[in-house]
Amino acid sequence: MSNRVSESEKIVMEVLWQKSPLTSIEVVARLQEQGWTEKTVKSFLNRLVKKEVVSFEREGRRYLYSPLVSRETFLKDESQGFLNKVFLGDMKELLATFVSNKQLSDEELSYLRDLLDEDKNKPE
Amino acid sequence: MSNRVSESEKIVMEVLWQKSPLTSIEVVARLQEQGWTEKTVKSFLNRLVKKEVVSFEREGRRYLYSPLVSRETFLKDESQGFLNKVFLGDMKELLATFVSNKQLSDEELSYLRDLLDEDKNKPE
């Protein structure tokens, strides 16, 4: 099992989810525009490997890093955790909070309706 | 401004949101069933006061604690933060993740539809 992925670590994961495998230099390149230094990114890659959410294979003296968990799995787990921790598992309250409070644009609302309609017709 | 409320600290907030003001002993009472010791709860109350999310007033030698932020505000902020950090602000992806993956029961689905219908008829 793997330890939790922190907020900043997840930003690194995001890069690898976009494209992988990548060398550390490539990951650094994609992150330093956002103010991250090479050292910091390398540290994160190390921790992520230790946490077993990122793997690597040697390519000469470099490593090629890849995510070990999919973004979908990660998002699903995070969502479940958020629901449980913040909303005490009360899905309705979570939905109400997102839907009201104008946190949804008209377009998002209609998108959501479509989602629900699809879901309604879904077998099982 | 106030520092972030941690996960465990939020559990203490939850108690105060249910009823307040409460003395520390009362908060302890409501939490030790869940394995928290008196010392730990007191520490959390202290930190929450320092973080300016809980206030107190003296009642003799005791303190009466009250939340300074409402549960609604807190949930809304947390939701916004979650959306931004985990889903990179992509509300549609968040919704899709919750709606699909069978994270919604039939009842929650119909509740959500009702919410949307209400919202549709809402002025502004």
Add this chain to the structure above:
DNA sequence: CATTCACGATTACAGGCGTAATCCAATTAA
């Protein structure tokens, strides 16, 4: 009054996190 409680305040301490700097071995350049 002297001693003991009760309670909040202060201090503790290990592990995680953000953010690197330093170390070391392999590689490439001089």
Add this chain to the structure above:
DNA sequence: TTAATTGGATTACGCCTGTAATCGTGAATG
């Protein structure tokens, strides 16, 4: 071949968190 470079591994370090223990003071008790 020796020096400089490169890249991962190890170490650092202060702040936050979870989880208390100890301190100090005022109150209750003997």
